[in-house]
Amino acid sequence: MHVPDGFINAPVSAVAGVVAAGAVAVSLRGARKELDERTAPLAGLVAAFIFAVQMLNFPVAAGTSGHLLGGALAAILVGPYTGVLCIAVVLLMQGVLFADGGLTALGVNVTVMGVVTVVVSYALFRGLVLALPRTRRSVTIASFVAALVSVPAAATAFTGIYALGGTTDVPITKVLTAMVGVHVLIGVGEAVITMLTVGAVIAVRPDLVHGARGLTAPLKLRVGGALIDAAPVTTPATAPAAPAAPASSKKLWIGGVVTALVLAGFVSFYASASPDGLEKVAADKGIDSKVQPHAAADSPLADYGVKDVGDARLSGGLAGVIGVGATLAVGSGAFWVVRRRRNANPAVPANADA
Template structure:
């Protein structure tokens, strides 16, 4: 659903750019809280979450290269807003998708540069806000279990894609450069993107479920979710009943009083839990990076060559009559190919690997700076606090 240059006029593109810039600024502040350490955790835990957020951006980039067929002559690809929001939080999710769109626009000529704000709004902000709202609403009524997280992730992703299509239709109705009836565009866009949403939902559910299976503590949407205790009975795993509170026996005599001790009583123990050192996410980071490289560098060659939902609707309805050439059309990575290599498989694979590397570098750097700024503010606040006189 990458909107090219020429679909939306200049005033609406500028307005969308302003909204996108404000959303990114707000997300930078919110991401400082989302990427911070959990309560009771010490050390450089916050810095360890920055590479994970950068990895999510790289994974979204890789999976977006895998166009899958959804109808005759039409394909779709992951938007990624729901997946990013559930894994690293809604504010960091907006930043992840924004980084992906920036890399795609500058290096791969995918999505217009003048339409970058439009793409951030419809593919980043709308998908993340819609998906996370649906996700949280479902978790509030579903049982607190891992299967509820994956089910809510499926529904959130499914809804987010047609919501993004509807947002584009609204922008086109206000600032479209071609005259196409609003209802015609809305029906065509939402209709095909409901089908694309099914693929998005499956990918999101499987990815969230895979991370939950190995490191549930790294899934932002599953924070506070306690795994149920299981018992094996006759070869089957069943939920263990909650322990009953212990009650004193009425027949047992009261315990004898301890002898008097003239020494002063020790101070009461601190009821707060001891700080914990979190497990390193290095293994899952390496596994996720390897998966992104395999998908972008190998599997992407077999992606569907059919136009995606927006391209198909635009061609059918005449919305692409005023599309302009991309400013980065001469990039060596334009159209997801590597230079002038004659081997198509090698060309696509190298372009995918380069894209994953660029995205993980830009994303990790951005989130690392965001987290470090949060720590510096915390140190300054602690240094400026007046000492307790009591």
């Protein structure tokens, strides 16, 4: 759903840019409370992983494909504020390096694909987690539903922006019907990817999943037919025990990086070549009649290929690997700075449940 230059006029694009900048500023402050020494590296990995999976277009209908947006996945894994930053980093890398998503439309893309998906998905996710039993399975179920809803929500948000600043004269009802219809189908793929990824991380390191924190329930004992909380186990008060060191996330980080590199460098070659939902609707409804050439169209990595590398498989694979590396470096660096600012600001409380 990367909006190119020319779909939305300059005034509305500028307003969307202000909204996106404000959301990023708020998220930078909020992310200080979400990130610690273990989750900050994970946030950079999440951005790189989303970049990789977005290269894997999957077919959803005849002549139409879809790809992960990633807002729900990022919000559930690392928190909503950090999730907005993850998507913003991905969109920035895609726009600058790969000419994917217009530069003047960057604010529109961050607002639609980052802010809307994160806010909608995380609000729904938290509501479901509170309503469902406090189990890991509930987290995966809630992640599926939240991701599913977030995609048509983003399509609706784009339609609203188009209604305000679209550069072509197309009936808005037709745009809304087409956008929501195809993106409901794409949402199913988004939901499956999000659920599987969240479930996989929970299976090995539930303590690192932001949306799974606080799920540990007290041990229950049945007494006289009723369930009561068991008394906590106590140890003799001898010498005070040293606090347990937090488990390292190094193995998860390495496994995630390898997975992202394989997806972007190899699996992406087999992705669907059909236009994604927005491209298909734009072509069918005439929204793309005033699309403008991308300012980075001459980039050596434009269209996810390495310039002057003739072999398509090798060109796309190298571009994917470079993209994962660049996103990982920029994202990790940004989150490291946010983490350092939290350490330097005593007013920001430590995240005790990390």
